[in-house]
Every structure is written in structure tokens, then in C-alpha cells.
Amino acid sequence: MNFKSKALPLLFIFFTTLSIVAQNTQKDSITQLDEVVLTQEAIPKKATGITPSSKIAGKTFERFNPTDIPSAFNQISGVYILSGAINTNRITVRGIGSRTPYGTNKLRMYFNGIPVTNGTGSSTIEAYDFENLGAVEIIKGPKASAFGSNLGGAILLETKASVQEKTQLINSFTIGSYNMLKDNLSFSHSEDGFNLSLSYNHLETDGFRQNSQFQRDGLLLNTQFRTGQKSSVALLVNYIDYTAQIPSSINQTDFEENPTRAASNWLAAQGYEANTYILTGLSHTYQFSEHLQNTTSIFYSYLDHYEPRPFNILDEFTNGYGFRSRFTGNWRKADFSFGAEFYRDEYHWGTFENLYQENNGNGSLVGDQLSDNIEFRRQFNLFGTLTYPITSNLSAQMGINWNKTHYDFRDLFNQGSANASAERDFDAILLPNLGLNYQWQQGKVYANISRGFSNPSLEETLTPDGIINPDIAQETGTNYELGTEWMLFQKRMIANFTLYRMDVKNLLVAERVDEDQYIGRNAGKTRHQGLELDLKYSGKLTSKLTFAPYFSYTLNDHSFVEFVDEDNDYSGNPLTGVPKHRLSSGIDFRHSNGLQLNLTHQFVDEIPMTDANSISSDSFNVFHAKLGFRTAVSSQISLGLSAGINNIFDSNYAQSVLINAVGFGGAQPRYYYPGNGRNYFWGLQLNYVF
Template sequence: MVQLSSMTKFYLLAITFSTSVLFSQKKDSATLISEVRIDAYKKPTSFITSTKSVSVVSQDLLNLNTPERLLESINQNAGSRMEERSPGSYRISVRGSSLRSPFGVRNVKVYLDDFILSDASGNTYFNVISPELINRIEIYKGPESGDFGAVTGGTLLLKTRNAENTSANLSTGSFGTFNQSIDFSKQLGKHFVQIFENYYQTDSYREQSAVKRKQIFLKDEFQYAGNAQLKAMVLLSDLEYQTPGGLTFEQMQNDRTQARQGTATIPGASQQNAGIRNKMILGGLANDWNITPKLSHFMLVQGSYVDFENPFITNFENRFESNFALRTHLNYQQNWQKVSAELRLGFEGGINDIFIKNFDNNKGIEGDPQNFDQLKSYSGFYFVSQKLNFNEKLFTDISLSLNSNSYEWEKIFPASENGKTKFKDQLLPNFGLTYLIGKGFSVRGKIGKGNSAPTNEEIRSSNQEFTLNLVPEYGWNKEIGLRKQFGNVLFAEANYFDFRMKDAIVRRQNERGQEFFVNSGETLQQGVEILLESKNFDLKNDFFNNFKFRFSGSFYDFKFKNYKQGENDFSGNDLTGVPKTTINSLLNFTFFNKLSVDYSHFHTSKMPLNDANTVLSDSNLIGNIQFRYPVEFEKTRLNLFVQIQNLYNTEYVLGFDINAFGNRFYNPAAKRNFLLGVKVEF
């Protein structure tokens, strides 16, 4: 049982009181939360009638982030969790899917507007994206193979700005943090153009954890005909961050700010200048063509190049990645008197080609060569999906995809060997149904199959060996959900899911800290997710003007099934790295018609840090607060803000190294820290 402090008890009491106040007030006329529209990758629908398990990260939630990460806004949604092992090193889990992610994003598909941020193997360099570029996020939980491809975790749709804006952002804070960005978006004749630039740096809380990121984003949406639009996009990112490494519990208690120390046989993180240097360019073209009022066609082509360096404690790795992707689909819509239908038929595929070079690491400088390898991954899926709307009461979303994954590998130095592997093609169905019981009240059900092949970094991980016996993980997901609008004041949602996964991919570490991956048998993942959100309520008071609140929570029971490791039988153990309970909240206040206050909390329960469940993390409650104040001039608006992160100065860990060799599980997060800045809108 988590012991709550007197401040927390007071906070919860305030929430209860505020809720009762809201229900005693008259309705306002703002748009109902249940009527929010989601894009669902060009299958728009209202939130209340969607068959999918989806969370929407609005601009209000995005305001919670510090300049370097999207962590606070993503973690305010039940079922999605962003972790920070060290600044710049992030991973995202959807319903526990970080089980196989030592860093980065795997088993979660990520799109940026119409374009595909994930490579063909399923790996995503999420940390190259500046949070200030993102205007909205849609998070789809569970398998969505009929539309988004073969993953068992979920899908993120990142949306950039779609309205005119000219602004500049400047902020500074603790640990030498500095952030600057410029955003220009404007309609120029038939072109909607966006130019975004960002520079960010920080020394960070721990030794060997400094970060620098430079980014430029260019977008042009050209309406070259009344029924056709061409979109072009270029993203250039230069990211460099140091990696301090994991600590034992005793080391963390002794000095939370230290980097991983050396031993008699292995040097430490600072000595080896451990870190990541990632230069990436992504560009693409997408064309929307409304052939007739009922028939349309979409086509996307894109390519990217990645220059990736990783001076690690035991080696210096260079990766040179070339990526190509294509997506195309036909859409047909038909409306009758009380029935409307939409049919989509399409294909998405990609190629990921990597040349990997490993050298000795001489204190951050390449030494003698160790291994040179080539790895090329191929993935693709054909899909058909159908949406039906019966009399604005019954909504169905049925899809089927045929998914294919394969790879070719070659050892170049010091040995010479090659081969290829093709995984069994998977036919993945998804069926969703929503029934609108009354205005603002719906019930939904969904069943679908997901499949997730090993990524390039799991097939050829940091132990420099090809793990050729890895196979895709797969499973069936079943869920039910309720969405209810109470008057025009409160929106509530509850979901229950049951996901059975086979051949789950999990991470291991050897004695040198190098990782490798194995299939772990079966998992049983069951859980409840809830959301409670109020309207922005006008209190009609000159002092205390507006108030709204938001609660979300996930309550999970994730277990290993039929899982043996050598002579150890871990069947029935809790799934590694997944907390049973997370509860998040956000209070928004407005005073004097000017001063906005965002007061947020994140509670995470204990979680097992190894498969044997012999080491558990501590539970924690983290509070953040932000003050925003606008200053108006004739043609300019200054938005001043101050953020206090980790308000209660809690000692906690924001990202663990699960199953770490030598019990080096811990990556301590910063204690109380500050950020202040200004956003200028012209």
C-alpha cells in the first residue's frame, strides 16, 4: 500500500471537492469532449464513436513538456508510458511493450503526419523529434494491423501544425539547460508552408549525461488542383547525448549523480566517453487525389539516411542506415439513406539497409576493428479495411492484413558468412464495433491479432552476434470499453483488455553489459484503463476564473506463462518492467483572467526489475507545476512560463535497465529542477 503524504491527501481532497463544485454548476456551451475528432490515418471519426482504443494528446497536454521530451504529455494517458533512462535516451511502451526496448522505440509504430518515422525493421529514433514540433498526438493501444502494420504494442500518430503561426521560443533552466526554437507556418497562395528550427542543450543531472540537439523541419502542402494535394517534407536532425549507464542500488544510494564506474576489467562510462551521436535526414512526398466524390487515392514515397555512432564501454559502433518506404491505398465511400460505408485497399512496405562497424573504444575514439556486418530488413503488408455506419447508432471497423517480414545478413570482418531468413507470412484480422446507446454514451468491443518481428537491433544486438533463432512475437487482443459524457461537464472512459502473447521477445545482458534478446514463451496481459476529464469550466469570478481537471489510470495484471530459463521456471511471475498501477492527474487553474497554473502528478507502483521478480523498484509520486502568464502588445504576445519539475524533490528512477547484469538496474532521475522561458507570438 502506497503511503500518501499530508500534501497528497489534501490534493486528493481538493479534487473531490472540485468535482462536486463542477456538477453543481450550469452547463457551458463549449464543444463536448466526446465530440473530439480523431484522424486515425485518414479515417476520421468522432472520439465517442471510434471502435479503437485511442488517447488524444491535445495542445494543453503538450504544454506540460519540458523542451527536450514528450514524457509528461504521453504519461498523462492511461496505457502509454514514456521512460527516460538518461536525458536524450527515451523509450515508449504501450501496454507494457518496453519489455524489449533497452532504448528507443520498438514494437510501437510511429507516423509523422502522413509519413512513416519507423524503419522497416520496426525501430524508431523517436528522440530525434523536437517536442515543440508536435501539435497533437493520437495514441492507438494494442494491435491495429489492418491499418498500421504488424505490431503488438500500439501506434503513435504525430501531427505537426496545420494553422498559420509565427513564434519563437527561448528558455533556460537547471543543469545548464538552454532551448531556442523558431516556428513559421503560413498559407502562401496554394501552398501551406511550415519552417521549424530548434536548438537544445543541457549538462543534465548526472555525470556523462549532457545532450545537444539541432533540428530543421520543412513542410509544403501544395493544393495544385481543386481535387488534389501534394505534400513534401524534409526533417534534418543532429542529436548527441552522453550515456551515464546504470548503477547498483548501493551506488545510487552513495551518489545519485555518478556515472557507471569502472571495474578491474571494464572501464567506466565517463572514461570511455559513452554516448550516442545520431545524424538523420528524412524526406518524402505524399499525394492525395480525389478522383471522384466517392473515390480517392493516396500515395507516399520517402527515404531516410542515418549516421549513427555509439561509443560504448566495450566497443565503438558505427551504423550507416538507408531506408526506403512506400504507402498507397484506394478509398471508396458510399452513402445511402441510413447507412454509410468506406472501403480501403492498400499496401505499405519498406527496406532498411544497415552497414555496422565495431571497433575498440579508446576513450571515445575508434581503435582496432572488431566486427563489420551488413543487415538488410524487408517488411510489407497488404491491407483491406471497411467502415460501416448504421443510422448513426452502430459503427463497425473491420480490417485484414497480410504481413511479410524477412532479412538478409552478412558477416564481412573478421569472418565471412551470409544468409537470409524469412518469417512466416501472417494474416492479421481486426474487428471493432461501437454502439451509441444515447447522446454522449457508447459501448464498444474489439478483437484483433498482432505480430511483431525482431528489429535490426535485436537480430544483431550490441554483443555483435546475429541471433538467428529469434522469431516474431504474436498474439490475440480482446477488449471492451465504455465512453460516457455526463451533461456538458464531465467525460469518463473505461477499457478492459485481455492480450495473450506467444514468443515474447525480452532483453538479456551479459557480464560485459552487452545486450542480446531471446523469445520468452508466453505472456498473459490483462488490464483496466480509465480516464476522467472535465470541461474547462468558467467560474465567472474575477479572481478564480477557470478550472478543469483530468485523471487517468492503468491497473495491470501481466504474467509470464510457460517461461523457463535454464533450470529456472518463471511461469506465473509478473512481467518484467511493467508497473501494476499508474495514476496520473492534471489540474488547470486560471487566475485574474491571465495567470494559468498546471499542477500535475504521476504515481507509479512497484515493478519487477528482473524476470525472477527478486528485485522490485520503489513506488513513487512525482509532482510538477507550471505557471504561464501572457503579456499583450499591439501585434505581439509574450507567453512567460516557469516550470518546477519534481516539485517534492523525490528521489526516484525514471527508466530502469531491466534484467541488467550485476544488478545495475538504476538510472536516477533529477531531483527538483527549474525551467523558465518565453514564447513570442507575432
């Protein structure tokens, strides 16, 4: 499928529509934008000072099935979630993280200001219920000094805020294809100095593919209360328990002929994962004066993970804890922030034989123990920023982050061997950034230069023999960014345009040497450069009908600068796992009677799946539609109804790919995670205000 023939007509239609409306819309029909996909000023951002960030919330979430968080994230230029299943998501930001085999790393994730990324940099977006989120803010690249300076940036998840001075009970119920059932029941109460929200969520589905059943239950408690004229306390508790069968990736023949199939060995083993996750955080905020405030949090997390796989059974648990303290304020003309963050976790894991082939077709069966390990990991960050207005229009910001990382590995299964334990103490790394922002009435232009890093993942820190890899080094990179934001057509349209380039050295490569064995090494340099364009318009078709088209385009010109793997020189090749072009577009219609229609579209270009660029996934277009209606039944009760279709034209497409897949025993390599076929959902929401 050719990008120019498929995507560019959509761009032409979008701009033609804007041109016609801009010419025919009278001044009295101007409507204020209630949400902007890229920069949402209606909700205060968490990024420090003039640091640019992207934000989605409210109306963006409502466009999609409440189980489809990847589609909401993929509305943001430069950010792409490759989703193999509800429980298998890989978030990439400007190509960073694209080479990770499974899951998300190379960025920092925070939930209500509490760090939830583990000791080796892994984050799990599936641990949070979509319907509990009020906003998601993404700082792209390493310019987030206060949030880790990771190469991929930072993702800040925020829960829904309680409605001021109200007590309400909301129940959202959704059913859909593949026997999907989801329910979210939430209670919130707000009065002077006290806010409380408590929600329970349940999700179950048989899934599109074989061996893909999923069931999840969760509880979320979020409360804040004032403890004095200058202080307040917040308590956060998030509990998730889910079991997810694993269909795994499939080869090209199965993908083309029957994408509902699971990998044969995973199907025979009835592979699955069972997770229990708990996060607790206690935060205290104190206002010393009108010029200085501090928020300090202490937190604890626990993850119990059990995963029967065809090659072995993994049994693991992780205890994590730490603190974060941040001061913010101003002095004379300057705004400042500074603080510290400490995180430590203890990761215990062991593997066992899987005797599923001897279990008479009943799936996995635990055999002898194969390994028993523990790793202690800790990170310490110091950070600070200073924002100074040089003139009334021009501001400058300087930031710095200092990171110290330590790993301590112990093999409890082979305690008598010479390699039963090892430590890796990475050198402290200093990560500065500098930003400029020039702002005027109709918009702003900004520039940033920043340095970032990524720690190696667990697989990359250990050799196949299970000992610390002494040669592995942290990835480092320098990011250059130039962007602008404009308010056009008398503020009916917001346009954002960004150019960036990031040079990464000591590229971390997880080389697969067996079905479940990787070895990490630093293999060279990559160059990440591209452009991002976000447009959103809001206007009126009639006095009662509004429409809001939007458009998001990403150009990824990412490549290996130096990458030699044994006798193969891949220097100059496009970066594996990244589509060159990506486009998201859509239009929202809203009527004053409560009726709304959301039409969304995504184009993803072909993705190189091997370092040699010998095979790529096919490009694809996917279209979704959702119709909703909301009305007040009485002064206390409101009702919402919705129905939607995902993948309207039933496209067969790869929603995620496994790069550099290897076929063992003469089998074809398994590159593909198919996306769902055409599917439907229906929703009912009841809101009762006490």
C-alpha cells in the same frame, strides 16, 4: 510507499471536487471542453473508422517544460515512457516493449503519415522536437490495421498546422536548471491553396548527472500546396543533429547515495553518441470523386550514428526508403480504406576497440576494428478496413493486415567463414480485427478483437557469434478490448473506461550473455490484462476563471503464463519492467486576462526488475507546476511568459530501469536511471503576425 495510502486520497479529492462543482455550477457557466486527454474530437483523428485511439495536443503540451516529452505522453492511460535521458526513451503500451533493454520497439511510428520505424521495429521519439508537434495520437494494441497491426499499436505524430490565411513568426526561448537553453524559431505562411511552415530548434543542457551533456540542432520544413482542383502535394523534411553524453545506468548504492553519478566505466570512457538524422517525404493526394480519395507517399531516411562505449566503439549508418499508398472512401452506407506500404533499409555497422584506458584520461580512443556487417531488411504490408452502420447507432468494422518480413545479413569482416552470410525469410502473417461501436447522445460503448505481431529486434535476430539466429520466431498475440466513453454533467465532463486482455505467445527474450552481447529466443507466453480510466472536467469558478481537473489511472495485471529459463520456472510471476498501478492527475486554471496555472502529478508503482521478481524499484510520486501568462502587445505582436518547477519535492526516483541487469567482475548490477532532482525553467515567447 503504499499505493492505496498515497494514490487513493487523490482519487477521493478529485471526485469530491467534481461532486461539489457539479452541484453548485449553474447552467450559464457551462464551458465547452477545449481539449480531452483521451479522445479529442476537436482534432480529426487518423485512426480508421471506429478504431478507438488516444490523443494529446495543445493544452497538454503546454503543461510541461518543452524538453519533457515523456511527461506529456505519460498523461495517457496505458502508455508509459521510461526515460533514462533525453536521448534514451523506451515507450511501452500496455506492457508491450517493457522487456526491451534500450529504445522503443514492437510498435509503428508515423510522422505526418510517413513511417519512421526502421526495419527491425525500432522507433526514436527523441528525433522530433516537442515544440514542433501539434498532436500525438496513440492506437493501443494491434487494432490499427492501416498502421501495421503491431502488438504495441501505433503512434501518429502530427506537426503543427499553419493558421489559415495568416503569416506569422514565433520564437520560443527557454532557460533552466543544469544550464539548459532551448530556442525554437518558426515561420508559417498560409494562403489559398498553399501552406508553409519552417522551424529551427536548438537545445543544450549539462544534464542532472555526470557525463550527461546534450546538444541538438534541428530543421523542419513542412509544406502543402494545391496542384489542381482535385489534387495537392505535401513535402516534409526533418533534419536533426545531436550529440549526447551517456551516463548509463547505476547500481543501487549509487542511486541511493548520489544519483548524479555516472557509471564509472562510462565516465572514464567519456561515452557519448553522435547522430545525424534526415527524413524526407513527398506525398500526393488526389480526390477522384466525393466517394474516393488516394494519398501516396514516397520517403527516404538516413541515420548516421557514432557511439564510443567502454566495451567498444560502434560506428553505423542506415539508409531507408519506401512508399505508402492509401485509398479512402465510401460506397452506399459503408466507409472503406485499403492500401499498401513498403519499407526497406540497409543497415551498416562495425565495432572497434576502445582504448580509453590507454588514453591518459582523455576518454575514448579508436583501436583495431572488431567487426564489419551489413543487413538488408524489408517489410511489405497490405491493409484494408470496412466500416458499416448496422443501425443508426450501431456500427461494425472489419480490418485486415498482411505482413511479409525478410532479413539478409552479411558479415564483411569474416567473408571467408561459413557463417559470413545468412537470410531469414519470415512466413507471411495475416492479422484480422473486428470492432463494434454503439453510440448515443451521451456517449458510446465499443468492443474489439484483433491479432497482432512483433518482429525480433536486431539483437534478437543475431547470435553472439554474429550470425542469423535460425530458431527465432515472431511474437504473436490476440487482443480483446471493451470500452466506453460518457459525457456527464451536461457535457462538462468526459469519462473513458477500458478493459482489455492480450495473450502473447512466442515471447521474445533478449538474454544478456556479456556486457554488450545478447541472444534472442522465444521463451514462452505472457498475459497482458488491465483497465484504463480517464476523466476530464471543465468548469468555471467565476465568470473569468475556469478550471479543468483531470485524472488518468492504469491497472496493469501482466504476468508470465509460461516462462521457463533453464532450471528457473518464472511462470505466474508479474511481467518484468511494468508497474502494476500508475496514476496521472492535475488541474489547469485559466483566467480571461491570460494568466494560467498548471499543477500535475504522477504516481508510479514499484517495477519488478528481474524475472524472478527478486528486486523491484520503489514506487514514487512526482509533482510539477507551471505558471504562464499571455497577452497581446499590439494587433500584430503577442507575448507569452512562463516559469515552472519540476519535481517540486525533490524526490529521488528511478525514471527508468534496466531489467535483468547483470554485474560483471563482481560489480553490483546497474538497474537504475535516476530522474532529475528539483529543477526550474523560465520561458519567453514572441509571436509576430504580418
